[in-house]
Amino acid sequence: MSLPESTGIMEDPLYPDEFIGQSVVPCAVVSTGLAAMCVGLRFYARGAILRRLGLEDWFILGSLIFAVGSMSGTIAMVEFGLGRHKIHLSQQQVTGYLQANLYTSVLYVASLFFTKLSILNLYLRILTHEHIQTATKGLLAVVVVSHIYIISNLLASCVPLRAFWHIELRKTSYCHGKEIYWSNYVLHIATDFLIFFLPLPVISRLKIPRRQKIPLFAVFLAAFTVCAISVLRMVIFLDSNRDRGAADFTFTTISMANWSMIEICASIICACLPTLKPLLARVAPASFRSMASSPASGRREVSGYERPRTIGTGPRRDPSGAVMTDAEGGGEWVGGSCGEGVAERARERKMSFASCSDAMSEKRARVREEEFAGSAWSREDEEGGEKRLESSPLETPGDGR
Numbered sequence: 001m002s003l004p005e006s007t008g009i010m011e012d013p014l015y016p017d018e019f020i021g022q023s024v025v026p027c028a029v030v031s032t033g034l035a036a037m038c039v040g041l042r043f044y045a046r047g048a049i050l051r052r053l054g055l056e057d058w059f060i061l062g063s064l065i066f067a068v069g070s071m072s073g074t075i076a077m078v079e080f081g082l083g084r085h086k087i088h089l090s091q092q093q094v095t096g097y098l099q100a101n102l103y104t105s106v107l108y109v110a111s112l113f114f115t116k117l118s119i120l121n122l123y124l125r126i127l128t129h130e131h132i133q134t135a136t137k138g139l140l141a142v143v144v145v146s147h148i149y150i151i152s153n154l155l156a157s158c159v160p161l162r163a164f165w166h167i168e169l170r171k172t173s174y175c176h177g178k179e180i181y182w183s184n185y186v187l188h189i190a191t192d193f194l195i196f197f198l199p200l201p202v203i204s205r206l207k208i209p210r211r212q213k214i215p216l217f218a219v220f221l222a223a224f225t226v227c228a229i230s231v232l233r234m235v236i237f238l239d240s241n242r243d244r245g246a247a248d249f250t251f252t253t254i255s256m257a258n259w260s261m262i263e264i265c266a267s268i269i270c271a272c273l274p275t276l277k278p279l280l281a282r283v284a285p286a287s288f289r290s291m292a293s294s295p296a297s298g299r300r301e302v303s304g305y306e307r308p309r310t311i312g313t314g315p316r317r318d319p320s321g322a323v324m325t326d327a328e329g330g331g332e333w334v335g336g337s338c339g340e341g342v343a344e345r346a347r348e349r350k351m352s353f354a355s356c357s358d359a360m361s362e363k364r365a366r367v368r369e370e371e372f373a374g375s376a377w378s379r380e381d382e383e384g385g386e387k388r389l390e391s392s393p394l395e396t397p398g399d400g401r
Helices: 024-049 055-079 091-126 130-155 167-172 178-197 200-204 210-222 224-240 254-275 277-283 285-292 340-348 359-372
Strands: 378-380 387-389
Touching: 024 055, 024 254, 024 277, 055 091, 055 254, 091 130, 091 178, 091 254, 130 178, 178 224, 200 210, 210 224, 210 254, 224 254, 254 277, 277 285
Parallel strands: none
Antiparallel strands: 378 387
């Protein structure tokens, strides 16, 4: 939120004592409830089903905590006069409103920041292609620097900071101009678009049936609604600062407050959607099985598929230092050979491994695929009787890591 200004004296006939903030509390409760539900389902899917919580999960939990704080600040702003004309508020109410405004703005940015960190850390774990990894790390650095810049701008809105909520001190203090807040908007929206566009080229190369690929595309394209909300919020900000709107900031910013709450919660929900597939596979296993499996093998065969290299499945070296790779379908090393059992298992599965990895490395590779692109279903393990998740193959061009 930008720095409100105080200009001119407003006349009573133009500014009746009315209240339009009735929508703030319901909007805060509903949006926060939906976001909290998605985070809870994500932790159940990742923690209870997959038994694999990652850094990205804790980032999204932190984002939810900041979101709850931002919602609380917005509700406090209603108590201090949000939704009423400024002329009908006391000086104490205006001071309290501006303090809550600053508090809410910082937590709003922090919530979006942690959501972006969560999404990018998820990309680093499941998008194993080398170029995508490099792009993700570069974008992660941009997000960190840009959001530190935005938060620093907010915390230095006025020097001294108390001039932000004591309007009478602004004549003798430094306060940011509108161009600073415009730069914040531009950085925020630009990083949104870059983050949500990044995985689309990878998804387009997935060797999975079209009826699986379309829902996967839909999940990621739904995230662009967050970008649309960000643009809408910027337009509302521009409109609310026209003419006398800047002077009557307690009345004209009600729409922006509502859309800010919707934006941060929609971001959390979109960040959680790609992680909920294991839960949906458990709730409706028949639907996932019919979508992805074939009667003969329990999975759809894809010609030319090679499992991408991931952490734990990268190339190894033999005692002489030669790099060992797998031959097509046979699991033979260059400069040596794998154990016959591993090679035979690779032939039986009709796929080639990026290395002769042990069972734990293979399991980690499969977990990555099932979370991102697989059409997971639950079935009985023939040997141990344990439930496990199977996944459709993911095509990763080049050498992935």
